[in-house]
Each structure stands twice: as structure tokens, then as C-alpha cells.
Amino acid sequence: MSKGEWVMYRILVVDDEPMIRLGLAKLITQTDPSMIEAKTAGNGLEALEAIQSLRPDFVFTDIKMPKMDGLEFSKHLYEQYGDITVVVISGYGDFEYAQKCMSYGVKEYLLKPVTKSVVHHMMNKLMIDRKAMQEKQRTYFPLSKLESWLEQLELAIWHLQVNDIQDKLQEIEDYCQIHRLESVQLQVLLDELYTKLIKQLNGRDVYTFDRIANLPEPYPSGQPDYFQGFRLLVEQTVKLIREKRKGNTKEPVEEAKAYIERNLSKDLSLDEVADMLGLNPSYFSQLFKQMTDETFVQYRIKKRMEKAKKLLAIPHYKITDISFEVGYADHPHFTKTFKKVTGRTPSEYRELLGIE
Numbered sequence: 001m002s003k004g005e006w007v008m009y010r011i012l013v014v015d016d017e018p019m020i021r022l023g024l025a026k027l028i029t030q031t032d033p034s035m036i037e038a039k040t041a042g043n044g045l046e047a048l049e050a051i052q053s054l055r056p057d058f059v060f061t062d063i064k065m066p067k068m069d070g071l072e073f074s075k076h077l078y079e080q081y082g083d084i085t086v087v088v089i090s091g092y093g094d095f096e097y098a099q100k101c102m103s104y105g106v107k108e109y110l111l112k113p114v115t116k117s118v119v120h121h122m123m124n125k126l127m128i129d130r131k132a133m134q135e136k137q138r139t140y141f142p143l144s145k146l147e148s149w150l151e152q153l154e155l156a157i158w159h160l161q162v163n164d165i166q167d168k169l170q171e172i173e174d175y176c177q178i179h180r181l182e183s184v185q186l187q188v189l190l191d192e193l194y195t196k197l198i199k200q201l202n203g204r205d206v207y208t209f210d211r212i213a214n215l216p217e218p219y220p221s222g223q224p225d226y227f228q229g230f231r232l233l234v235e236q237t238v239k240l241i242r243e244k245r246k247g248n249t250k251e252p253v254e255e256a257k258a259y260i261e262r263n264l265s266k267d268l269s270l271d272e273v274a275d276m277l278g279l280n281p282s283y284f285s286q287l288f289k290q291m292t293d294e295t296f297v298q299y300r301i302k303k304r305m306e307k308a309k310k311l312l313a314i315p316h317y318k319i320t321d322i323s324f325e326v327g328y329a330d331h332p333h334f335t336k337t338f339k340k341v342t343g344r345t346p347s348e349y350r351e352l353l354g355i356e
Contacts, residue, residue: 009127010054011038014047014061014073015089024060024089027116031123044068048076051084055177058126060087060110063097071097071104078104083178085126089114145175150193154200157238159251165234173227190230201237209240244278252277252284253291257299264304265327270296305341308334312346315355319346 011028015021025038039054041047043065051059059077063070074086088101088109101109110122149172156164172193176186198209256273273296274284288296304326311322320331328334339345344352 009036009058009130010056011036012047012050012054012056012059013038013040014042014044014059014065014070015040016042016062016065018042020062024114024119027114027119028060028123030116031120032127035127036123044070044073044076047073051077051081056084057130058085058087060089063088063090063101069097071100074101074104074106078106081178083180085130087122087126146189146193146196150196150200153193153234154197157197157234157241158201160238160241161251162238165238169227169231169234176227186226190226194230194233197234197237209237252279253288256284256288256296257292260300261303264300264307265325267327268300301337301341304328305338308338308346309342309349312350313353313355319350322346 011025013021013025013028015024021040021042025040029036029038039050039056041050044061045068047059047061048068061070061073065073068076070088074088077084077086082105085108086101086104086106088106089112090097090109091112108122108126110118149168153165153168153172156168176189181189201209256277259273259276260268270285271281274281277284279287285296288294288299292299294302308322308326311317311325312319323329323331323334326334328337335345338349342349
């Protein structure tokens with residue numbers, strides 16, 4: 001292996017026999033002590049716990065173990081940690097189990113008893129394969145993945161859907177960790193995602209966003225937490241949107257609908273509601289129509305007539321009072337609108353209900 005670039009490979013050895021697992025871990029490390037770190041676990045359950053913090057590149061596992069055997073353990077790895085390469089260690093009698101492991105993505109196995117030369121050959125092969133895969137990832141990141149993240153994250157931010165934002169950020173972080181993106185790759189990727197995010201928000205032509213800040217530069221020693229920096233930038237962007245909407249945290253159209261229904265007796269204008277939300281009136285009008293299939297005026301009339309029907313069902317309410325209650329100071333205008341919507345005048349509607 002070339003040492004032009006320093007790499008540390010993490011290995012987990014899983015076997016219920018202490019002497020065997022410690023001996024195998026030693027043989028593995030001896031392949032190249034400067035590049036290999038080996039840890040051990042006594043069974044599949046212990047190994048799954050260790051993996052959460054260790055996140056190994058390779059796992060060497062025995063087949064027959066208590067609590068969770070190698071077959072079930074390999075199945076869990078295949079379902080939860082698809083990036084981990086698994087090497088199954090089996091005796092002649094366990095070969096059938098080893099074959100079953102192959103259906104869970106296991107591509108390598110060692111036959112007991114293992115020897116130093118066989119272990120070193122296997123480790124060199126694994127490291128060469130992993131390096132080749134990492135080289136391929138350096139030169140290629142799926143654009144479709146980036147565009148998908150961008151679309152979903154921007155939508156969640158715009159609608160201030162906090163849970164969806166956090167879920168998407170976690171998905172991005174998990175993906176990058178699984179694919180082991182290097183520091184520079186990670187910085188470039190998250191910086192591009194943030195730049196495109198700001199551009200897409202500005203493309204809505206409602207508010208103007210500037211870059212809040214840049215992701216941190218690589219430190220001379222240690223690595224900055226790019227994900228934390230990216231999360232902070234997203235949080236600050238969400239905060240800006242809330243401020244521009246004058247503190248409203250709900251989705252704009254839902255907030256507008258609730259505001260209209262609370263103020264049916266008032267002669268609300270579209271401009272007034274848009275101003276309440278902190279939105280451009282033209283944009284708000286288009287957004288409202290897109291989300292409800294109704295214009296602002298159509299929705300307001302519909303809600304006024306729905307409330308009028310409820311009030312007309314109460315015998316002691318005068319029709320003139322109901323007219324004022326639903327925002328019509330001009331009683332004839334109320335009667336005309338009610339008939340246009342329902343096909344009956346308010347008096348005819350009451351007669352239909354058996355109220356005189």
C-alpha cells in the first residue's frame with residue numbers, strides 16, 4: 001500500500017472465544033500497524049453496540065456465537081450499515097452458513113484455522129478495494145442526490161417545517177458519513193448546497209437573502225464540524241424568514257386562512273393579509289391560488305357564507321345582524337351574494353330549515 005496519503009482503517013473482530021479474537025486482531029494489525037486499528041467484540045449484540053461509535057471499515061465475524069450469531073449479525077449489518085465490508089470466518093462444517101451470509105452482502109470469507117499470510121493477504125485486498133472505491137467517490141458525487149436534498153430542504157425551510165428540516169439535515173449528515181467524504185469534499189459539498197439554497201430562496205422573488213456566512217476553513221490541527229456550521233446557517237436562514245414574516249411560524253397560506261376566518265366581520269383586503277404575513281401581495285395572491293385552487297376573494301366569500309348558514313340556523317338571530325356579523329354593511333349586497341352562492345335568499349334558506 002502506498003503511504004503517500006495517511007489513512008487509518010478501523011476493523012472490528014467478532015468472536016466469542018477471547019483468545020481467538022485477540023489473536024486475529026493482532027494478526028490483522030500486524031499487516032500495517034500505522035494504518036490499521038483493530039477492536040473486538042464477543043458476539044453480534046456487542047458488535048452492533050460497538051459499531052455505533054467505532055464505525056469500522058471492515059468487520060471479521062465468526063459464524064457460531066451466543067446471543068447473536070454471525071448470520072443474524074451479517075443481516076443487521078447489511079440492512080443498517082451497507083458501507084461496512086464483512087469477512088466471515090468459518091470452519092468446514094459452517095460453510096453452509098457462510099453461503100447464507102453471502103445473501104446479506106458478504107463477499108469475503110476465511111476458512112479456519114486462519115494463518116498470518118492469509119490474513120495479511122485478505123487485509124491488503126480489502127484496503128486496496130476500499131481505496132479504489134474512495135478514489136471513485138472523490139471524482140463523482142451524484143448530482144441527482146444534491147438536487148433532491150436541495151429541493152426538499154428549501155421547501156421545508158420556506159414553510160418553516162422544523163421537524164422536516166431536522167430530518168433532512170440528519171439524512172444529509174448520515175449519507176456523507178457513510179460514504180466517508182473527506183474534509184475538503186465535505187466543505188465543498190455543503191458550501192455548494194448552501195449557495196444553491198440561498199439562490200433558490202431568492203428565486204421565489206419574495207425576499208432577498210444574502211449569504212449569512214461561510215463554512216469554516218480547515219483548521220491547522222483537527223477538523224472543523226462542517227455539519228454543525230451548515231446547521232447553524234440553516235437555522236439562521238429560518239430565523240430570517242420568521243422575522244420577515246413578522247414572527248409567524250406557520251405555513252403562510254394556513255396562517256392567512258386562519259386570519260381570514262377570525263376576521264370575517266371585517267372588510268379584509270388581500271394587501272392587508274399579505275402585509276400581516278410579511279409577503280409581497282402579488283406573490284401572496286399567486287401562492288394562495290396555487291395552494292387552495294381559489295382566489296383570496298373567493299375563499300373569503302365562501303367562509304362568510306358558511307358562517308352565515310350557521311347563524312341563520314339560530315332562530316333569534318336577525319338577518320340584518322347576521323349580515324353585519326359576516327362583513328356586509330350593505331344588507332342587499334349580502335342577500336344577493338348569499339343567493340348567488342346557495343341558490344336561495346337568506347329568508348328562503350331559513351324557510352327550508354323550518355324557521356320563520
